[in-house]
Amino acid sequence: MESSLSSDEKKTLLLLARQALTTAANGELLEPLNLDDMPQRLRAPGASFVTLTRDGLLRGCIGTLKKQLPLADDVRQHTVAAALSDYRFPPVKPEEVDEIEIEVSVLTTPQHLEYKHPDELPKLLRPGIDGVIVTHGNNRGTFLPQVWEKVPDTVTFLGMLCEKAFLPHDAWRQGHLEFLTYQVESFHE
Numbered sequence: 001m002e003s004s005l006s007s008d009e010k011k012t013l014l015l016l017a018r019q020a021l022t023t024a025a026n027g028e029l030l031e032p033l034n035l036d037d038m039p040q041r042l043r044a045p046g047a048s049f050v051t052l053t054r055d056g057l058l059r060g061c062i063g064t065l066k067k068q069l070p071l072a073d074d075v076r077q078h079t080v081a082a083a084l085s086d087y088r089f090p091p092v093k094p095e096e097v098d099e100i101e102i103e104v105s106v107l108t109t110p111q112h113l114e115y116k117h118p119d120e121l122p123k124l125l126r127p128g129i130d131g132v133i134v135t136h137g138n139n140r141g142t143f144l145p146q147v148w149e150k151v152p153d154t155v156t157f158l159g160m161l162c163e164k165a166f167l168p169h170d171a172w173r174q175g176h177l178e179f180l181t182y183q184v185e186s187f188h189e
Helices: 007-025 071-084 094-099 118-124 145-149 154-164
Strands: 048-054 057-063 100-107 131-136 139-143 178-182 184-188
Touching: 007 071, 007 094, 007 100, 007 184, 048 071, 057 071, 057 100, 071 100, 094 100, 118 154, 131 154, 139 154, 145 184
Parallel strands: none
Antiparallel strands: 048 057, 048 100, 100 184, 131 139, 131 178
């Protein structure tokens, strides 16, 4: 696992996410972030997913698998995207903001999962630990490790992941798809 965030860094990211959520829901644009005031870890490139829930139900979740932006900016951008651009939900309204809980997941760098035969895959995955990416041609899907809480069975997990990538449910059994795994450090308000 890559180095952990300090409790102050986590608090800062959650505060930035909360501010971004409020700004986005009110139809305003984010002001540029002064990275000079941020700890080094939050200025360094990072990859995150931001999950919004309301009354325990998913309200939006968007992120990236690739480290491109400074982590602080990455979290802000994905908070706005989760609030306004998750195709599964209407945009968050200002009156909802106080009822929404924010979870931030900071990802490690994805690593290729080496396997020779598809039957090996369920044994190689670590439920509750591994986030998984499947890729086949232009199709790609990922599940954060938190999905294991709802789908602890590896065979079902792989089938659902394939479907998320717009592949047949049993595509993981049919051929050599590319799989990568990553871990997350997740924290919430």
